[in-house]
Amino acid sequence: METFRNDQLENKKITISDVAEALNVSKTTVSRAISGKGRISEDTRQRVLDYIEANDYKPNVIAKGLAQKKTFNIALVIPGDCNLVDMPFFQNSMQGICEEASENDYDVMLVTTVDDSVTNLERMIANNKVDGVILSRSMVKDRAAEFLKEQSIPFVLMGTSKDKGILQVDNDHKAGCKELVSRMLHSGMTKIGLIGGSRSYVVNRTREQGYRDAFRTTQTALDETLIFENCDENDSVEQAVKKLTRAKAECIVCMDDAICSSVLQILAENDISVPDQMQIASFYDSTLLMNNKPAITSLLFDDKALGALTCKVLLQYIQGEEVQGRTLLGYELIQRESTLFGK
Amino acid sequence: METFRNDQLENKKITISDVAEALNVSKTTVSRAISGKGRISEDTRQRVLDYIEANDYKPNVIAKGLAQKKTFNIALVIPGDCNLVDMPFFQNSMQGICEEASENDYDVMLVTTVDDSVTNLERMIANNKVDGVILSRSMVKDRAAEFLKEQSIPFVLMGTSKDKGILQVDNDHKAGCKELVSRMLHSGMTKIGLIGGSRSYVVNRTREQGYRDAFRTTQTALDETLIFENCDENDSVEQAVKKLTRAKAECIVCMDDAICSSVLQILAENDISVPDQMQIASFYDSTLLMNNKPAITSLLFDDKALGALTCKVLLQYIQGEEVQGRTLLGYELIQRESTLFGK
DNA sequence: CTGAAAGCGCTTACAG
């Protein structure tokens, strides 16, 4: 059995002192040439820059951070226990965050939380390892947000919170859901069922709000018995579907693709065809149902852009710039075969 | 529109000098009490520790790192463009990595790669932000691995490589696949088809090897026309399924759940029932097919444990301990309704 | 057992 041991040979990197010495200037001058701060002649500046380029000198960011009391790192907090349907969201937004951070010479540290525990986040903050934090899934009662607030650590929520004191960037779920349902109402449907997940997540409440807004705006009576929430289990979804078919709902709007997937399965088992006997739409297009036949009408959000923007706002805020308290991103309504309106 | 601006008030944290002053000892002594290195009387050690505890002093890890030329960070490199079926693997292993790192007072930095580009990784390495790297998906030709080798940065591959010079920790795909296929052969089947994804990924080659080994060990003739690889598109999977049904294969083994999902759909469309007319098994259980009826026989791996172990090996290596060149983790063979053998 | 001092690799008032 072959084994390895790290030689720990320090591959010595060139430092600012080396550069200064080689050029016969002070470290101060080198530092200024690089940062662009302070007066320096264009001539020496160019000399320094050329030397750096030629000798591949990279300032040590850690040392720079120590001197400036910064880390040039941000933390991304993601749930360690999310289910399949949420993964694309985290994956894509993560990608956007990393790219945006990278462009600003920042790096992102990963913090996973389990069961609403914030110990990992606490450790990272206590260790001074980050300049700010991105929170990614917001619970109605969010311990991480509370913790960061009392520690007065800069952070932004990639999501929505009713707490106006929290910086937030989110997809405009409410407007999207409202438009989707409004279109259905305009097409003449009235019995539009809604099946949603846990109300512990802010996003589910937001989506529901959009649904309600559609009815209010179009002045259509809303039948509360067609709304089913907290349907986390397959069983509760099944109950909901049964009640909705019995109530002769024309369409079932699912709050996310996980629920939609269950609904489709249940309908198939009961030989209820989509869209003829029951129309279906989903509030979130997760690629989980990409290959479903018929294709499912749904709302499409650009999660990568959301991540990038969230990161941008955080970095601006960290740098002392003024930022908007809340930013909402657009959506796309994709009409597919599972619904009949607007055809 | 409400806006925010960061006050940038430095919430001053207590430093080692503060502690030293308060206790009337030197910084050296405080440092020693904390690190446990160097001689120090049990008495003063306890005094320091008590004070620290009482006043909630946390050493600044960044400063410690500067002095020791360490960062106490590792980087995790993940593909920015993975598809749904791979996400649970990354999510779960990530969780394992984060937990293990946390326990060793290390943090993990996220690096996403796009199209085999290593620029983000280069930046992170150049910036001295990490002590080591975990590579998570291995291509047959892996640029990230090459880069890290020539820079002699400690790294371990969470996966398999034929390069014996690379530290690796992986699930034992080969043994798992071998056992699965062997059991089928022992039950009397002979026509066992294989449909796999891109051979650019090492894991797909490894799985195929297990399949071949099963035939060799049981001394069964292997019909090469039953093997279909590089089936990345739905079309190629469809072709493969058609050929396999025509060839009267008794079972189709899918290299992963994405392929399995396509296969199931194609079989359904052609009214071929599972397992009566065609048995199905998958080499990787990704929860994607969790609710499929019939449930799919497959191999189960503990990705979180894989992540944790990979991280552990990296940290040991970084600390100069001797580590095994290659470590393989077990698997579980889950027999479900989609196959008939062993019942 | 304990401490003064130098050092990690930067930045930044301050002085010239």
Add this chain to the structure above:
DNA sequence: CTGAAAGCGCTTACAG
């Protein structure tokens, strides 16, 4: 425009 010096918050030979 440029530099010497102090400082960021730690660690670690070295001396006592």
